[in-house]
Amino acid sequence: MNTIPTRKAFFVSDRTGITAEMLGHSLLSQFEGVPFKEVTLPFVDSVEQAQKAVQQINRAHETDGVRPLVFSTLVDPDVSSVIATADALYLDCFQVFISPMEQELGLSHTHEIGRAHRVRNVDEYHARIEAVNFVLAHDDGVSTKELVHADIILVGVSRCGKTPTCLYLGLQYGIRAANYPLIPEDFRDMKLPARLDKFRRKLFGLTIQADRLAQIRNERRPNSNYAQIENCQYEIDRAELLMRQEGIPFINATNRSIEELATTILHQAQLQRQVY
Amino acid sequence: MNTIPTRKAFFVSDRTGITAEMLGHSLLSQFEGVPFKEVTLPFVDSVEQAQKAVQQINRAHETDGVRPLVFSTLVDPDVSSVIATADALYLDCFQVFISPMEQELGLSHTHEIGRAHRVRNVDEYHARIEAVNFVLAHDDGVSTKELVHADIILVGVSRCGKTPTCLYLGLQYGIRAANYPLIPEDFRDMKLPARLDKFRRKLFGLTIQADRLAQIRNERRPNSNYAQIENCQYEIDRAELLMRQEGIPFINATNRSIEELATTILHQAQLQRQVY
Numbered sequence: 444m445n446t447i448p449t450r451k452a453f454f455v456s457d458r459t460g461i462t463a464e465m466l467g468h469s470l471l472s473q474f475e476g477v478p479f480k481e482v483t484l485p486f487v488d489s490v491e492q493a494q495k496a497v498q499q500i501n502r503a504h505e506t507d508g509v510r511p512l513v514f515s516t517l518v519d520p521d522v523s524s525v526i527a528t529a530d531a532l533y534l535d536c537f538q539v540f541i542s543p544m545e546q547e548l549g550l551s552h553t554h555e556i557g558r559a560h561r562v563r564n565v566d567e568y569h570a571r572i573e574a575v576n577f578v579l580a581h582d583d584g585v586s587t588k589e590l591v592h593a594d595i596i597l598v599g600v601s602r603c604g605k606t607p608t609c610l611y612l613g614l615q616y617g618i619r620a621a622n623y624p625l626i627p628e629d630f631r632d633m634k635l636p637a638r639l640d641k642f643r644r645k646l647f648g649l650t651i652q653a654d655r656l657a658q659i660r661n662e663r664r665p666n667s668n669y670a671q672i673e674n675c676q677y678e679i680d681r682a683e684l685l686m687r688q689e690g691i692p693f694i695n696a697t698n699r700s701i702e703e704l705a706t707t708i709l710h711q712a713q714l715q716r717q718v719y
Numbered sequence: 720m721n722t723i724p725t726r727k728a729f730f731v732s733d734r735t736g737i738t739a740e741m742l743g744h745s746l747l748s749q750f751e752g753v754p755f756k757e758v759t760l761p762f763v764d765s766v767e768q769a770q771k772a773v774q775q776i777n778r779a780h781e782t783d784g785v786r787p788l789v790f791s792t793l794v795d796p797d798v799s800s801v802i803a804t805a806d807a808l809y810l811d812c813f814q815v816f817i818s819p820m821e822q823e824l825g826l827s828h829t830h831e832i833g834r835a836h837r838v839r840n841v842d843e844y845h846a847r848i849e850a851v852n853f854v855l856a857h858d859d860g861v862s863t864k865e866l867v868h869a870d871i872i873l874v875g876v877s878r879c880g881k882t883p884t885c886l887y888l889g890l891q892y893g894i895r896a897a898n899y900p901l902i903p904e905d906f907r908d909m910k911l912p913a914r915l916d917k918f919r920r921k922l923f924g925l926t927i928q929a930d931r932l933a934q935i936r937n938e939r940r941p942n943s944n945y946a947q948i949e950n951c952q953y954e955i956d957r958a959e960l961l962m963r964q965e966g967i968p969f970i971n972a973t974n975r976s977i978e979e980l981a982t983t984i985l986h987q988a989q990l991q992r993q994v995y
Contacts, residue, residue, distance in 0.1 A: 459978055459979055460982065462745045464995075465737065465738050466738055466741075466742050470817065473817065473828035473830075474820065474829070475831075486983075510823065512823065514816075516745065518749070532823040534816050540812070543808060543810065544746060544750065544788065544810070547788065548753060552750055555749070575886060579855075579858070606855070607851045607890060610890060611890060658841070662849075703734070707762075710761050719740075
């Protein structure tokens with residue numbers, strides 16, 4: 444069956460490797476059917492480190508029988524020129540953009556590595572930490588006393604993805620995201636929890652497909668009524684009906700990653716991010 | 720003082736915008752002193768959306784008096800060709816790499832948008848969710864019963880950054896990261912908490928500068944002994960001594976972002992990530 448050999452893709456960076464990884468991964472995802480093995484080589488910040496990386500890349504070629512792909516975001520030309528000698532398709536994700544930017548801005552770049560993910564200012568760091576603390580303190584409806592300070596309140600049935608989405612909003616964007624579960628009592632009365640009444644404009648819903656929810660719930664509580672597909676379907680139907688009735692916008696989490704959920708909500712709810 | 724005009728930088732994407740944002744932000748950080756205003760335009764997935772984006776970009780030029788920079792990761796050439804007409808420096812972060820990749824792989828790319836941050840498989844999604852649940856259940860030493868399942872256990876003084884780092888490890892990499900605080904009793908005895916004894920090989924330390932810690936603690940408990948710089952310095956000195964004595968590797972969180980802390984630990988502790 445598998446006639447296409449697995450090919451290694453290296454993400455080489457002088458710091459965390461997050462940028463090279465993300466761009467490279469995004470490009471690789473355009474070639475469906477090619478089995479890639481992704482390898483991140485972070486903190487390649489000297490000629491010696493670069494030489495070691497080249498050895499690893501060249502070994503991959505020998506082992507796999509196909510040339511690896513190398514995505515790099517190296518700032519130091521002495522380091523990147525070593526990586527360029529590797530026996531691979533070398534894609535420099537840094538230099539190719541820096542030259543036109545220098546021309547446009549009429550400036551040279553700083554050549555300083557590790558600027559992207561550095562703590563740019565203490566305020567930004569605090570915004571993230573405070574947002575994460577807020578998310579943790581307002582997870583799953585545990586506390587409602589400070590909902591007045593929430594930027595957004597996610598609602599939905601238990602285990603539809605509210606918590607990780609809130610954490611992502613807090614960590615990445617400094618958004619104070621609370622979440623509040625919709626539970627069988629709410630569906631019986633077809634009313635929102637009373638404590639959410641005055642925060643109606645902050646509410647945003649998540650929903651999910653029943654089979655997926657049943658699968659997730661089964662891992663928590665195997666063979667429970669809670670996890671049964673009929674019960675999941677009932678809760679989802681009622682939750683969606685309730686959200687429509689109350690005019691709460693909602694999106695479906697089933698085929699969206701945590702990143703997609705968070706950025707979609709950021710965009711649709713027009714939240715002001717605290718962190719770039 | 721400020722003679723350099725603020726210049727807008729747009730990150731245009733057909734999906735979340737995360738990749739364009741990250742690469743663009745990384746490149747912009749190389750031009751220190753230029754005041755950039757970063758604007759993400761996600762979900763630009765039609766010619767109409769692209770035309771709206773072009774209007775917004777052109778307005779920025781008029782308002783600011785300088786050409787904006789535009790970083791795009793658009794897959795559909797019909798959409799990207801519209802963006803290319805904007806009155807800006809247009810940096811296409813997609814097409815420039817796709818052609819050499821097609822040649823190398825002997826394949827055309829799928830032209831399908833939104834592949835990068837899609838849920839690639841249910842296992843990966845579960846790994847992230849389970850890791851986040853694990854982090855939440857093992858935050859701040861609240862539970863030790865499942866430390867045997869931890870991939871890593873972060874230790875350090877209160878408020879040095881353990882929780883957000885663990886959450887990042889869980890969310891981004893599917894790592895089950897627990898954390899356990901080092902407290903005055905531990906410093907008095909100069910012994911690790913007994914419950915950590917059998918997990919010694921999983922321990923990894925965080926430390927921080929005293930002035931920074933005092934600032935963070937002051938926001939939580941203003942004017943407390945807990946937040947006083949002398950107390951912070953004492954706790955940090957003892958914690959570092961204890962970690963050295965016990966052979967626990969540790970890194971300093973003061974000038975590192977959450978991303979840097981997480982990836983540094985991932986790398987140094989050679990953790991196996993569950994998610995790419």
